[in-house]
Amino acid sequence: MSDKQASTSSQKNAWKVWVDRDLCIGAASCIAVAPKAFSLDDDAKAVILDTIDQEQKETVLDAARACPVAAIFIEETKTGKRIFPK
């Protein structure tokens, strides 16, 4: 995995979710909202957890909305359509 990006596919939501680690300031808002989807690593940057599918779709989206620097991106896996940010 590139150091600049943490990404995963959410099977449940049919989403590709990634974090731009250059943008991430480690505010941890995403973790407060969706603790099964995001975590901070040793560099205090967000990573995406394998347990992301234990969160509801709206929760993952809310976590992306909660990020103060909009470092979380969501796309539809199949179509590549941007879900967030619009």
Ligand code: SF4
């Ligand atoms: S909310 Fe944004 S800035 Fe904060 S840890 Fe998550 S991705 Fe990083």
